[in-house]
Amino acid sequence: MGELCKLPNIGSKLEAQLNETGIETAEQLKKVGSKQAWLDIKAIDSSACINRLCAIEGAIQGIRWHSLSDEVKKELKEFYNAVKY
Secondary structure: OOOHHHOOOOOHHHHHHHHHOOOOOHHHHHHHOHHHHHHHHHHHOOOOOHHHHHHHHHHHHOOOHHHOOHHHHHHHHHHHHHHOO
16 A cells, blocks of 8 residues: 555545546655546556546545535536546
């Protein structure tokens, strides 16, 4: 287990995927942002869903993804719907 597993919503599988895309620290994750991190994961795992996107954003904010504001959830859903295959 690395540093990312210490963040909310990040388990060993998601951490491994983030590591595979070159993200190994919380600082790197914040710099890349949830949308780009999710797109990078989607490129290696077609099963990446809206919940994973929300989990990443929650990790960046330091909260459980269920606690994201309605505005952020709406923005993420719009992004997801625009880019999903």
